[in-house]
Amino acid sequence: MKPNLFISTSRVEDQARQAGRMPGRRTAQVTGMEPLDRQVWRMTISDPYLAAHAPAGAFINLYSADRMTMMPRPFGISRVLEGEQIEIIFAVVGQGTYEFSRLQPGMAVDLLGPLGHGFDLEKPADYLLVGGGLGVPPLIRAAQCLQGRSGVCTTALLGYRDHRFADAIMGPLTDRLESIDNASGDVITLLDRVRGDIDPGRTIILTCGPLPMMRAVAAWARKTGLPAQCCMESRMGCGYGTCVACVVDTVDGRLKVCKDGPVFAADRLIWDAGEDKKETR
Structure with a gap:
């Protein structure tokens, strides 16, 4: 047997x-x-x-x-x-x-x-959930965790290549949803669109998506003085910190996306020289 x-x-x-x-x-x-x-x-x-x-x-x-x-x-x-x-x-x-x-x-x-370690959602705040493509799912969970909390408002800004496959899932979980496809712009277009509605003193950005997109979102957050948390995507071997295949450069040295992340504060990440170039999805 x-x-x-x-x-x-x-x-x-x-x-x-x-x-x-x-x-x-x-x-x-x-x-x-x-x-x-x-x-x-x-x-x-x-x-x-x-x-x-x-x-x-x-x-x-x-x-x-x-x-x-x-x-x-x-x-x-x-x-x-x-x-x-x-x-x-x-x-x-x-x-x-x-x-x-x-x-x-x-x-x-x-x-x-x-x-891994997730988003810090402890503060009552206005949360901007900025996602691109297959980076949207972790933000859906963030919206679910934040829904109904006192002192919290959520706005989802989602970018897609074409079909907006996650809008129907995300919409009921947020106070406001804006989405865009490549034919119309990118998530930076959406951030610029809602900029006038942002309260700088209580807004936190949560973002996940392709690396060029998050790089652009992090640069936008820095210019506008907003804190941002980035859920990094990486190729992983083991998924729990043994193989060291998913390291990312930070101000604290090279850290593992799977074990030390995947969520990092945007100002702790070391982005490459092209961080201000808009290469978003």
Whole structure:
């Protein structure tokens, strides 16, 4: 008889709670899979621990069923749903993500998380959620965490190549939503559009998206004197700080996106010489 290689989610969580730590790699059930756009998918997964411990900006690792594929794929958590489910939104960009897009409700997937440090959402403030493309999902979770809080107002500014696949999800979670596609401009266009409505004394920018976009947003924030938090995207190997494949330059030295981030204060990051060039999505 073959040994059971994976422990059920509930058993792993029971053991973790008793030890006072996060559960390790475990098997969870896929509860939903649907397309949002060309090659963009929405997956829901049942995992009680993630549903209870998923900060905005954190991510999970998903593992391929192919034993020859050693490295997991990181995915930002977009929402926590009823029934102890979490949602991720991802694009098919290679064999690993294609495999995950073929999963159906009732099938199993191995995961680890939540991993990393998320956004700091403690202050009552006006939050500008500035996202581009597949950088939008972590900001959806931020909007969900901020919704209904006293002294908080949220404005989402989202940029897309073409189809605005996340607007219907983000809209109900925010006080204001503005979106744009490449034919009309970029997120800097949106920031300039709402600039007159910003209260500099209580506004915080949260941003996630392609590196050129976040570089431009960080430069815009610096010029306008607004604090910004950047959820960095990076190629990762392990996802928890062992392989040192996802380092980023900061004023405190080279730090790991997976373990020290993925969220960093924009003024702590060292951007390259092209940071003022508008190369946004």
